[in-house]
Amino acid sequence: MSEKIEFSLKVNGTDFSIACPPRKTLADALREDCRLTGTHVGCEHGVCGACTVVVDGRAVRACLMFAVQAQGSEVRTVEGLAQNDVLSPLQQAFIDNHALQCGFCTPGFLMLINGAFERDPDICEDELTELLSSNLCRCTGYRNIARAVLQVADKLKARSELAVGKPS
Amino acid sequence: MKTDKEAMSRSSHSRQVRKSAYIGKSVPRLEDRPLVAGEGRFVGDMNLPHQLWARIVRSPHAAGRLLAVDTEAARTMPGIVAVWNSDDISDIPNIPFRATSIQGLGPYTQPILARDRVRYVGEPVAVVFADDPYLAEDAADAVFVDVDEDTKPILDARDEPGEFAPGASTEPVIINKGYGDVAKGFRTAHRIVELDLSVGRHSGIPMETRGALAEFDMVNEKLHLWGATKRPHWNRDRIAEMLDMSPAQVALHELHVGGGFGIRGELYPEDILVCVGAMRLRRPVKWIEDRREHMMAANHSREQHHLIRAAVDSDGHILAIDETLHHDQGAYVRTHGARVADMSIGLLLGPYAVPAYAARAHFRLTAKTPAATYRAPGRFEGSFVRERLMDAIAHELQLDPLELRRRNFIASSEMPYARNLSALETEVILDSGDYSGLLDKAKRFAGWEALKSEAAERRAKGKHVGVGLGYFVEKSGLGPSELVRMTVATDGSVEIVTGAASLGQGMETAIAQIAADTLGVDYSRCAVIHGDTDKIAFGWGAHASRVTVMTGEASRLAAEEVRIKALNMAAELLQCAPDGLFLDDGVVHHVESGASVSLAEVAKALEPASSQRGDRSPGLTAEAWFHNKHMNYPYGAHIALVCVDAETGHVKVERYFVSYDIGRAVNPSMIEGQILGGLSQGLGGALFEEFRYDDTGQPVSVTFADYLMVSAAEMPETAVQILQDAPSPLNPLGLKGSGEGGVTAAGATIATAIDDALQRPGLVRRLPVTPQYLLQRIAEYDAGQHDARQSDDLTGACE
Numbered sequence: 003m004s005e006k007i008e009f010s011l012k013v014n015g016t017d018f019s020i021a022c023p024p025r026k027t028l029a030d031a032l033r034e035d036c037r038l039t040g041t042h043v044g045c046e047h048g049v050c051g052a053c054t055v056v057v058d059g060r061a062v063r064a065c066l067m068f069a070v071q072a073q074g075s076e077v078r079t080v081e082g083l084a085q086n087d088v089l090s091p092l093q094q095a096f097i098d099n100h101a102l103q104c105g106f107c108t109p110g111f112l113m114l115i116n117g118a119f120e121r122d123p124d125i126c127e128d129e130l131t132e133l134l135s136s137n138l139c140r141c142t143g144y145r146n147i148a149r150a151v152l153q154v155a156d157k158l159k160a161r162s163e164l165a166v167g168k169p170s
Numbered sequence: 171m172k173t174d175k176e177a178m179s180r181s182s183h184s185r186q187v188r189k190s191a192y193i194g195k196s197v198p199r200l201e202d203r204p205l206v207a208g209e210g211r212f213v214g215d216m217n218l219p220h221q222l223w224a225r226i227v228r229s230p231h232a233a234g235r236l237l238a239v240d241t242e243a244a245r246t247m248p249g250i251v252a253v254w255n256s257d258d259i260s261d262i263p264n265i266p267f268r269a270t271s272i273q274g275l276g277p278y279t280q281p282i283l284a285r286d287r288v289r290y291v292g293e294p295v296a297v298v299f300a301d302d303p304y305l306a307e308d309a310a311d312a313v314f315v316d317v318d319e320d321t322k323p324i325l326d327a328r329d330e331p332g333e334f335a336p337g338a339s340t341e342p343v344i345i346n347k348g349y350g351d352v353a354k355g356f357r358t359a360h361r362i363v364e365l366d367l368s369v370g371r372h373s374g375i376p377m378e379t380r381g382a383l384a385e386f387d388m389v390n391e392k393l394h395l396w397g398a399t400k401r402p403h404w405n406r407d408r409i410a411e412m413l414d415m416s417p418a419q420v421a422l423h424e425l426h427v428g429g430g431f432g433i434r435g436e437l438y439p440e441d442i443l444v445c446v447g448a449m450r451l452r453r454p455v456k457w458i459e460d461r462r463e464h465m466m467a468a469n470h471s472r473e474q475h476h477l478i479r480a481a482v483d484s485d486g487h488i489l490a491i492d493e494t495l496h497h498d499q500g501a502y503v504r505t506h507g508a509r510v511a512d513m514s515i516g517l518l519l520g521p522y523a524v525p526a527y528a529a530r531a532h533f534r535l536t537a538k539t540p541a542a543t544y545r546a547p548g549r550f551e552g553s554f555v556r557e558r559l560m561d562a563i564a565h566e567l568q569l570d571p572l573e574l575r576r577r578n579f580i581a582s583s584e585m586p587y588a589r590n591l592s593a594l595e596t597e598v599i600l601d602s603g604d605y606s607g608l609l610d611k612a613k614r615f616a617g618w619e620a621l622k623s624e625a626a627e628r629r630a631k632g633k634h635v636g637v638g639l640g641y642f643v644e645k646s647g648l649g650p651s652e653l654v655r656m657t658v659a660t661d662g663s664v665e666i667v668t669g670a671a672s673l674g675q676g677m678e679t680a681i682a683q684i685a686a687d688t689l690g691v692d693y694s695r696c697a698v699i700h701g702d703t704d705k706i707a708f709g710w711g712a713h714a715s716r717v718t719v720m721t722g723e724a725s726r727l728a729a730e731e732v733r734i735k736a737l738n739m740a741a742e743l744l745q746c747a748p749d750g751l752f753l754d755d756g757v758v759h760h761v762e763s764g765a766s767v768s769l770a771e772v773a774k775a776l777e778p779a780s781s782q783r784g785d786r787s788p789g790l791t792a793e794a795w796f797h798n799k800h801m802n803y804p805y806g807a808h809i810a811l812v813c814v815d816a817e818t819g820h821v822k823v824e825r826y827f828v829s830y831d832i833g834r835a836v837n838p839s840m841i842e843g844q845i846l847g848g849l850s851q852g853l854g855g856a857l858f859e860e861f862r863y864d865d866t867g868q869p870v871s872v873t874f875a876d877y878l879m880v881s882a883a884e885m886p887e888t889a890v891q892i893l894q895d896a897p898s899p900l901n902p903l904g905l906k907g908s909g910e911g912g913v914t915a916a917g918a919t920i921a922t923a924i925d926d927a928l929q930r931p932g933l934v935r936r937l938p939v940t941p942q943y944l945l946q947r948i949a950e951y952d953a954g955q956h957d958a959r960q961s962d963d964l965t966g967a968c969e
Contacts, residue, residue, distance in 0.1 A: 033214075039212075039215035042214070044377045044461065045873070049873070052377055079208065081207070084207050089207065093206040093207065097199070097203070097206060102206065104376070105205025105210055106377040106378040106426075109206075109208050135883035137881075139377065140374075140377050140847070141847045142850075143847045145846050145888060148882065
């Protein structure tokens with residue numbers, strides 16, 4: 003169980019050589035082997051969503067996936083959102099709308115919303131509530147997160163852009 | 171001569187143009203950028219070379235004699251460095267108290283690993299140290315814990331007390347408080363109203379579980395602990411005592427903290443185990459709690475049973491209140507001692523004048539996870555009880571419930587109002603407040619009459635829609651003291667060092683705003699350093715909604731002193747008198763001549779070797795203390811509109827309004843954020859959250875699938891009204907705290923709104939109002955009514 007296997011993980015466009023036991027979760031491998039600690043672990047049973055990352059365009063719980071299963075996939079984490087130190091519109095909207103307090107759940111929410119925007123940027127308020135209820139936040143009461151997302155969604159509609167913070 | 175009017179217009183003009191006027195502005199937080207970029211540094215993100223991973227082995231039994239903790243098999247597993255049970259750390263004392271003046275609790279303190287007996291499921295019985303966290307967990311599974319379940323666990327604080335240890339009852343203390351002639355009040359009463367009410371077991375549940383990383387620096391013989399928060403200095407001193415070291419040999423360091431809510435940052439067994447591990451194994455030790463552990467090991471809170479009686483006259487004036495509390499402390503007395511039970515009865519009366527009061531709190535141990543504070547401790551529970559009582563009195567006398575409240579409010583002319591009660595080891599003296607005024611404003615803000623009409627109309631169409639109001643008094647600004655050291659660097663940036671802590675609430679921004687506003691600099695050039703015992707000698711941390719008040723005022727005092735020093739030096743640099751100078755946005759201006767010098771240049775002129783310094787003390791720096799013997803008391807009202815699905819028992823909170831008087835708002839956006847976040851926790855406690863146990867004491871709510879927290883789908887549309895009508899007279903800015911007011915009246919408000927929706931006064935008697943509870947209560951209520959309502963009246967969903 004603790005024998006290591008070697009494989010490669012592509013995260014935010016960079017290849018990482020990984021040697022870890024097959025039971026290691028994607029969340030732990032991202033944090034420890036790729037040293038990308040922006041992906042947080044909040045419950046390890048797939049409910050809270052703090053560990054949400056985008057794998058091949060879909061938001062997934064990195065605590066419910068083994069690292070080895072992400073072999074050959076494109077993984078995107080919160081660290082990949084800002085480009086050249088410029089925050090993505092969604093990251094900036096989180097700051098502008100006071101959509102975070104302790105910030106522990108924030109990367110998971112950002113990736114959850116990002117995954118949704120990539121699939122359908124034209125999100126309505128009801129869909130948004132359902133989407134946001136995928137993850138837990140204990141500080142904000144969610145209202146400001148929704149405000150931030152709606153602000154970006156409006157801008158996206160206005161500019162007909164398809165994605166937020168997607169590597170160009 | 172200038173007229174008053176001219177002087178006023180001039181001064182308001184100068185206020186308008188002052189760039190550094192930050193108090194009262196919703197400026198963006200200084201904390202946010204690294205957190206949204208994934209560059210935060212929580213304790214789980216930090217690693218040290220050659221570190222070990224600790225894993226705690228926990229009791230699977232609720233109560234029993236500990237026969238053996240067999241670590242043999244675990245020791246030989248791969249990657250395992252050590253496995254300890256209580257024999258290995260028998261020299262380490264139990265965890266002491268910090269927050270109680272109540273004596274006699276010593277026998278009930280928790281050992282860092284169970285000795286002789288286990289007392290709750292989740293109690294640490296052994297610790298594994300390994301090279302890798304996965305291997306540590308494997309080995310922990312191999313530790314065999316042999317327990318003789320020789321007693322039946324006590325699982326209800328209302329049961330007859332048992333024996334904790336020979337000669338020590340499971341009721342360590344009964345706390346009595348009160349004043350006035352209660353018996354006379356009841357003797358002369360027009361009516362007596364009695365209620366039996368309960369609140370379930372909840373906890374703060376921060377999204378980041380607990381964690382710790384310790385290293386023993388052998389060169390300097392100094393122990394470092396990262397992951398500390400809330401009370402770093404107190405925790406440092408106690409760790410030093412427990413490990414027989416000097417406080418100077420222990421340093422606690424705060425990193426990013428993923429939420430606190432009262433439960434995080436208290437001294438727990440795991441913190442000590444990590445420290446002892448690092449010292450004895452001579453390698454850094456890291457421990458990160460998993461969620462299941464968190465649910466059974468971190469402090470619980472809230473679970474109380476109240477039997478309350480009120481004597482009232484025919485106009486609805488309260489003559490006396492008699493209250494009996496049974497407080498479910500869980501298995502040990504932790505750092506708070508009996509504080510929550512104590513303040514529950516000390517702060518129960520809220521905004522009302524009560525001529526006579528007698529209360530007793532039965533502080534009792536049970537076979538559950540030990541309890542302590544959770545955001546608005548004692549006030550979430552007490553507000554539920556008190557506001558239920560007010561509604562019951564109003565119903566009994568056929569009075570409007572809001573009018574009844576108004577009749578019993580303490581008048582603003584009576585402030586400051588001494589309660590003749592104590593809480594948190596201070597005298598309760600309500601410092602300021604216009605309770606009646608806020609009630610009017612809250613009603614207008616929410617459109618109370620329109621809400622009532624809407625609910626009535628929808629009820630007439632067969633829906634179960636109701637409106638409720640809960641009134642509350644919070645407390646904030648707990649002393650005794652706070653120290654701030656402020657230094658302007660030679661680039662004009664400002665460092666503010668405080669012994670307060672950050673749990674993610676935004677204190678860096680609030681403190682920077684106060685300091686920048688006072689000093690006259692850009693708030694984003696102020697760095698607030700907190701939670702580090704090596705950076706400042708004293709500190710009282712972050713709890714009890716105290717940081718903006720205590721560190722805020724200390725920062726204002728320090729900034730005032732720095733400003734005076736800066737103007738004095740600048741006067742010489744500009745060859746003028748200091749009183750013609752004006753410091754704003756980091757530049758000292760001479761108002762008449764227009765000459766100016768930057769704060770950076772002033773700081774350079776005050777460098778030790780500067781020829782311009784003269785005989786002034788080197789450095790543009792100051793230290794200031796703020797001491798405060800009394801808490802202050804913000805207050806407010808919650809209003810909710812709910813719709814009940816009578817078939818399923820589901821309660822949908824459709825709209826919510828919070829009006830809150832904070833005295834002086836430093837950052838309205840952050841205050842609104844505190845209230846919204848608090849409200850989501852309050853609604854969780856009102857409707858969903860509960861730690862349940864089966865009858866053998868096994869916890870059945872140890873995942874997020876069982877312990878249900880509010881998600882975006884349950885959070886109602888909410889409007890927050892921040893008022894500044896009653897500044898605190900206890901500090902010059904009039905500050906009060908905002909950390910807890912979003913939680914406090916949520917249970918009370920939801921309960922009364924549900925009663926209204928179902929047109930059954932006094933229906934809700936316990937929180938959380940789960941669908942199962944509500945359906946059962948409706949059946950029980952209707953069975954008890956003489957006018958025998960038809961249960962099949964109750965149909966109608968919300969959609």
